[in-house]
Amino acid sequence: MTVEIxxxxxxxxxxxxxxxxxxxxxxxxxxxEEEFARHGFKGTSMNTIAQTVGLPKANLHYYFSNKxxxxxxxxxxxxxxxxxTFNNLTVDDDPAQALAHYIxxxxxxxxxxxxASRIYAMEVISGGENLTQLLNQDYQAWFRGRAAVFExxxxxxxxxxxxxxxxxxxxxxxxxxxADFASQVCRLTGRTRMTKQDFDQxxxxxxxxxxxxxxxxxxx
Numbered sequence: 001m002t003v004e005i006x007x008x009x010x011x012x013x014x015x016x017x018x019x020x021x022x023x024x025x026x027x028x029x030x031x032x033e034e035e036f037a038r039h040g041f042k043g044t045s046m047n048t049i050a051q052t053v054g055l056p057k058a059n060l061h062y063y064f065s066n067k068x069x070x071x072x073x074x075x076x077x078x079x080x081x082x083x084x085t086f087n088n089l090t091v092d093d094d095p096a097q098a099l100a101h102y103i104x105x106x107x108x109x110x111x112x113x114x115x116a117s118r119i120y121a122m123e124v125i126s127g128g129e130n131l132t133q134l135l136n137q138d139y140q141a142w143f144r145g146r147a148a149v150f151e152x153x154x155x156x157x158x159x160x161x162x163x164x165x166x167x168x169x170x171x172x173x174x175x176x177x178x179a180d181f182a183s184q185v186c187r188l189t190g191r192t193r194m195t196k197q198d199f200d201q202x203x204x205x206x207x208x209x210x211x212x213x214x215x216x217x218x219x220x
Contacts, residue, residue: 025063027053032074037115040122041071072130075123078116079134081109083142091152095159096216099171100207106175107203111196117179143168160215167214174206
């Protein structure tokens, strides 16, 4: 059985970037993540981001013409980092290995980029107006491609039949929880912050719970 899985790119501009341009854009997006996470979209100023990066404000507008464009680029970058692990998923992959790898990769993203995850969560909670261009037909096709692989695994007897859409939502929600609700997790577990060991232990549990729910044996 062959399932076509379109990869997606979250680069909203589609412009090729040279090495210097790419380096500057990455620095700008990183600084913007800090500001958007701390102050929200309305409270963030392009001038502050320019100062953080060490660029004149006019130069910042060379890369991103306005604050909305920069904010959408931050959201696009988050999606791309999240989903790149799933871009090459195929029917021939081992379900247990693929799902375990994805869960651990998403948990590592939550550990390394918690502010980015919270920016995305707040955008969704506020209505997701700025996600319209990102969650477009191409992205929907990408989403259906992942679901088609899960369905193919079930049809081949590689895993129990599960609703693939809700499985993907479960994968997203459970792994992002440890970034978006870190303060709640820490208060209820008596921690001041979550360590790498805490994230690894949480990932171990998610792998075991989710895979067993799909009739799979977690890989060693």
